[in-house]
Amino acid sequence: MRELWILTKLQLSALFGINKIRHMRNSDEKKIGKRSLGSLIAMVVAMGYMSVFYSYMLARAFQMFDTLPTLLGIMAAASSMLILMFSIFETKGVLFGFGDFDIVMSWPVSVRSVAASRVLNMYAYNFVYAFLLLLPAGVIYAIMAAPPLWFYPLFLVLILLLPALPTIVGALLGTVLTVFTARMKKNSLLNVALQMVLVFGIMFLSMRSGYAFDNPSQLASVGTAINAQIASMYPPAQWFQSALSEGSMISILWLVLTTLATVSLLIFWLGKNFVSINSRIKSKPRGETFVMRRQAHSTKSAALFSREFKRYLSSSLYVVNTAFGNVMMIIAAVVLMVKADAVLQYLEMPELKSLPALAPFVFGWMVSMASTTTSAISMEGKSLWIIKSLPVSAKEWLAAKLKVTLVLAIPSILISATLTAIGLKSSLMETVWLYLLPMAYIFAFGVFGLWLNIRMPRMDWVSEAEAIKQGGATMVSVFVGMAAGFAPAILVGLTGSALIAPIMFVVLVVMAILMWGSLVRSGETRMLKLH
Amino acid sequence: MLTIEHLTKSYGGNVKAVDDLSLTVMPGDIYGFIGHNGAGKTTTLRAVAGILSFDSGEIRINGKNIATDPIECKQQMAYIPDNPDLYEHLTGIQYLNFVADIYGVSASDRDERIKKYADAFEMTPRLNDLIGSCSHGMKQKIAVISALIHDPKLLLLDEPFVGLDPKAAHTLKTFMAELCANGSAIFFSTHVLEVAEKLCNKIAIIKGGKLIAAGDMDKVKGDASLETLFLELIDNA
Structure with missing residues (x-):
């Protein structure tokens, strides 16, 4: 655990460049760094504000149909989809093929700790998004529904837990893509094409599972319909909702066990394959033997x-x-x-x-x-x-x-x-x-x-x-x-x-x-x- | 060829990385620049190369001011840093052609020079490899070839022999001598004092950002070896 913490701390020090700004001596660099950090904070505030606005509007609408808990489910599903896509994109670069691989792997630390620290880095970045989407939803839900006291600690635990699953699933999908395309010529382009297919496929499937409301009479059952949509699209979002709104122990257990199982399985699998996948990515194929011919020149x-x-x-x-x-x-x-x-x-x-x-x-x-x-x-x-x-x-x-x-x-x-x-x-x-x-x-x-x-x-x-x-x-x-x-x-x-x-x-x-x-x-x- | 007058550069605070440094590099000079780690060698070279702003002083390349005419100055020189971080997504030949295009090297000169330098550094068969797949030494060789491809009037090198195998280091020294024999000048930093002593006709020693000795090699070191002089100056100056 100690080495995992040390490695994760090293990763997190690079997150958003905060550590560099703290220790910069060059005044010009410090100014640029502070400006970047300031804009990031402003953006986080802006995202938070938008999230509050959306959550409030949705909460008002769901309250009208007497289905306020759906707010929690829909925001959990939205943040999970976002994280899933981000994780697919980030796998190559954060989990595999990162710049300091050689030096990190030369240290007396276990491969599993290195792999886990990289996954934790992805999780930390994704958590910021999840937090920005889920916290306003939770607060607005709490104000409107006045839930019992157990809601508050449970909410905090579950928003910590929720980003883990889409991060892991995204990392797995990203890994499959990376391994599949690693040794191919033009692998970047192929990787891009496959990522696009995957992301638009996920978007298409999530929309296809939606309910259509052909006439106004169906609006009465809108809550049930949306809940069914969330459950079919992403069951953990439904577990998140019922855990918090009904205190369903089964949902809590499902969420906790599924998350722990997938995290453990991924870390176990990465511990065995982390080095070979990274080596595969890093060993770039040699080009054909160059023979000097007349070179084309351009402006x-x-x-x-x-x-x-x-x-x-x-x-x-x-x-x-x-x-x-x-x-x-x-x-x-x-x-x-x-x-x-x-x-x-x-x-x-x-x-x-x-x-x-x-x-x-x-x-x-x-x-x-x-x-x-x-x-x-x-x-x-x-x-x-x-x-x-x-x-x-x-x-x-x-x-x-x-x-x-x-x-x-x-x-x-x-x-x-x-x-x-x-x-x-x-x-x-x-x-x-x-x-x-x-x-x-x-x-x-x-x-x-x-x-x-x-x-x-x-x-x-x-x-x-x-x-x-x-x-x-x-x-x-x-x-x-x-x-x-x-x-x-x-x-x-x-x-x-x-x-x-x-x-x-x-x-x-x-x-x-x-x-x-x-x-x-x-x-x-x-x-x-x-x- | 290169005139540095009262160059001063600090990185925030009161500590000066380079403090009132002046020296002149003439055509045909191989000018060595030595000093301990953090003495200000790289800062000076980067300022001369036009990639680092400085607080005061003046740097002229063939009479042109690097601060006011950077493009004209850069057109006449080439710079290789101590760590050759090249474009890893390009092949060696793509990188060399890119540099040649930027300097407007003619097709015939380009073909001739790539062949000459790549053959000499035994890099020709590997020029189709991605730079990302090359070793440190191979990257250094590509960086050297890219610097020589446009026949620079002033060559700035920061620790050029690091990572090169003995044969490549010897080849580089030969090309450095050849370049200067043709009227160009070289200003380079090194920690290898034996190389500096044998190769350079002029030497400058920097300590804590200040130049503590500079001029013709024979006059600066006298009868002592460069190593003896360097250690004496660094410890006592």
Whole structure:
């Protein structure tokens, strides 16, 4: 246990870069570190606020149907699904193929302790999300339902327990993917494709198990229906709910035993296979024997773009995190083209008026998540010295990073806009905005990502996940993207004004130009300060 | 070729990593830079390479100021750090072509130089391997080839012999001499005093951020060995 604690402490010291900020001597670095930490705290507060809002709204609705405990089940299911997906993405990089593997394995500690400390690291990161979703739900439930005293300690124990199971299941699925693709050529791309299939498969299955309410009379049984949906989608969420609302000992036992059994099994299995899997990942295949032939050469900007694009494709975690928005947009567009009527009916918008006007903003939000630039600077990591020592200006360096985002997003926008325009039978102006507005979003958020990342870099990462998922820039961009997508969409919904799209377009383009100007002006100085 | 005047750099607080350092490297010089760990060698080299800002002073490369004309300065020099953290996702040949593209090396020069240096370091058959799969020494060889590929006027090396096998170290010394014979200059740090003594025509010794001796090797060390002089200066200066 002692060695597990020491190893876990070492892992946790890297979490969110807190330890580095505490011990920094360089005042510039300290300033950057504090800024990143400050933005992370702000984001946690923002997420917490949103979580309180959602929990409150759901609680009010469930109270009306006299099924308040469903709030606990639905939030448990939502947080578990989120953690499951995060864990699949994080397995390669956190559990396997991490940077300090050689040094850690050379210490006199058991393999099982090393593996357990890596799983605990994943759990600690996931717990933050679970806590942010479940604590507000629990507090609101307690205020509204006034449960007996045993609820409070039990709630605290169960929210500690709940993230463990999806972390383990996600880690197992991630391990299968990693092992399967480890020795293949283009393994990163294959890993990305399989992760996408897995994540969208989970989303599809969880939606398919849902109940449809074809007529209002069924609303009376909405509580039963949702409970059945939760139970079929993810039984531990149902156990969590009945344990807390009914004090069901059987549910508590199921939850505790299932969690303990899966954790023990995973740690036992990892103890036996941890080294061999890591060795398999680390032993990269040798290339074919090189024979000197005439080498192709390209321009400086093409070389920078190519380097950037290869870096992007080399990390499955990076690709999955940023491709999600583009893939989601294309799937939404395909659904809108094939089943526009069904979607409109489901959204209770029988008239075809609102959706064509709203779609560009929704696509804008989705595409804002596809910006690769929020961690593009951090991804330079320890190799940053190369670009800093080469005769490359900050403008050329940053432009290559922006181009990657644009090259990835623009084809998705063109495909999605075309499919949606056909599916929704959009007017000429609606079609124009379907193309232009998401383009403005990706341009603005591409620049915004660089603007944020150069101010909040994370260069000292050991695992790519620290740069990609724990960076303050990524978190800020996700939230600003959400606000920039939904706020104008709500305005369109409320006012029906045709002016909101052109105004938003101008705002995004002007903001992007201003931020780009600021980046070019201060880029050299900021680049020099990066370590 | 390289003029450093009153260079000062501190990392927060009052401790100066480099304190009022001045020296000049002329074309054809192989200038050794020695000092104990944490003396300020790497900080000086990084400031000269244009990858680290400094508090005061001036660094000029061929008359150009690194602070105001960084691109023009970098176009004329190459830098290799003490730990060659290269792009692990690229193959050796992809990395070399990337560097050559950035410096605008012509197709014929590129082919000729890659062949010359990769053959000399016995790296040619392995250039299709991912850098991530290479050993420390192989990465160091790729870094050296990438530095030589554009025929730099000033070569900055931080502990260049660490990780190299004896044959590769000998090859590097040969290329260093060849480069300087053609009018380029080399400014490099090392802990291997025998190498510095044999290879360099000039030497600088740094202690606690301050230069305590600098100039022609023969004048600086006199009749003593470089090791004797170094130990004496470090202990007593």
